[in-house]
Amino acid sequence: MFYLSQIERNLKMPPHLLKPSLLDGELEKGIRGELEKLYLDKVITNLGLCISVYDIQSFEGGFIFPGDDGCATYKVRCRLVMFQPFVGEVIVGKIESCDEFGLQASLGFFSDIRIPERFMVQPCHRGEDGIWVWQFKVDNEEFQYSLDIDEEIRFRVASVKYPPTPVEQSENSKPFSPMEITGYINGDGLGLVSWW
Amino acid sequence: MKIEKANVGNLTNFEVFDFLRSRGATSDPMGCIGSVSPSECKVFEYLSGSPACMQTRESVNEFLIKADKFKFITTFEKLNIVNSTPTVMPALYATIKDCDKRIAKEKEQIAKENQLEEDQLQELLELVKEIFPLPAEELEELSQ
Numbered sequence: 509m510f511y512l513s514q515i516e517r518n519l520k521m522p523p524h525l526l527k528p529s530l531l532d533g534e535l536e537k538g539i540r541g542e543l544e545k546l547y548l549d550k551v552i553t554n555l556g557l558c559i560s561v562y563d564i565q566s567f568e569g570g571f572i573f574p575g576d577d578g579c580a581t582y583k584v585r586c587r588l589v590m591f592q593p594f595v596g597e598v599i600v601g602k603i604e605s606c607d608e609f610g611l612q613a614s615l616g617f618f619s620d621i622r623i624p625e626r627f628m629v630q631p632c633h634r635g636e637d638g639i640w641v642w643q644f645k646v647d648n649e650e651f652q653y654s655l656d657i658d659e660e661i662r663f664r665v666a667s668v669k670y671p672p673t674p675v676e677q678s679e680n681s682k683p684f685s686p687m688e689i690t691g692y693i694n695g696d697g698l699g700l701v702s703w704w
Numbered sequence: 705m706k707i708e709k710a711n712v713g714n715l716t717n718f719e720v721f722d723f724l725r726s727r728g729a730t731s732d733p734m735g736c737i738g739s740v741s742p743s744e745c746k747v748f749e750y751l752s753g754s755p756a757c758m759q760t761r762e763s764v765n766e767f768l769i770k771a772d773k774f775k776f777i778t779t780f781e782k783l784n785i786v787n788s789t790p791t792v793m794p795a796l797y798a799t800i801k802d803c804d805k806r807i808a809k810e811k812e813q814i815a816k817e818n819q820l821e822e823d824q825l826q827e828l829l830e831l832v833k834e835i836f837p838l839p840a841e842e843l844e845e846l847s848q
Binding site for chain 2: 511591594597616
């Protein structure tokens, strides 16, 4: 689910953050703070969602360029903890909502996980209350297992997509999600955790 | 921004949990303020509910060394198993991609050793249960 990514960036440190840092020798803390502001909880295309700044490997420079409002520019090399599950990974999440296309699951810190109908346990249908139900037949006996909201669900990652940022968005469309995970639950051991 | 190396190394859920814990994250969301950001706190909360919170560095290393003898599983599948610690056979099946097809292929290859392929899976499951035991309350629930 998680991996480390090494990046290099020219970071502008605003002067109000420099004064206490230089005095206490805590420039690194100040740089870390700025990096967190830039990357924490943001999606970097093809890398994933940045969870945390793992460490700062080096920083150099500190030159003040003209026209920069007194900001000192440092070349920082750091490692970030990224969240990007690999295809085929098995993850446990919670069912957040369901609609006519399928389910939506969430991990708490990440909610754009879709399980479309074609990837769900078959055969299944949507009940009148909107909840999806799995009809399981064994020896001529039929069991109905419903996929209720807030239930823990184990799914396998089918794909991770990064849709491009839309230039225009109509008012009623759902909010843009920069990273979308599609999962499937039609397999042994997948589906609601309580089933197995 | 320049991406020097996109993937320096994979991290198990336990390693991320340990890292956030060492930065000061706790299960209490109010206690996290100041040391870690709210988003890091949410990740910590999620990981606290997963098997990762019960693991130790030694147990994860032990599993990886002992699982080396099972040649049919890849590194990613070992990662899958460490992160989800399956306790029943269907859950183990879920972590290994195309399990049935691989078993049939493996059968031909190890036929001379006279060992059933299901034995290998059962052995793997026992190894997981031995190294990552369930906490006492969950065991009680299961036996009821």
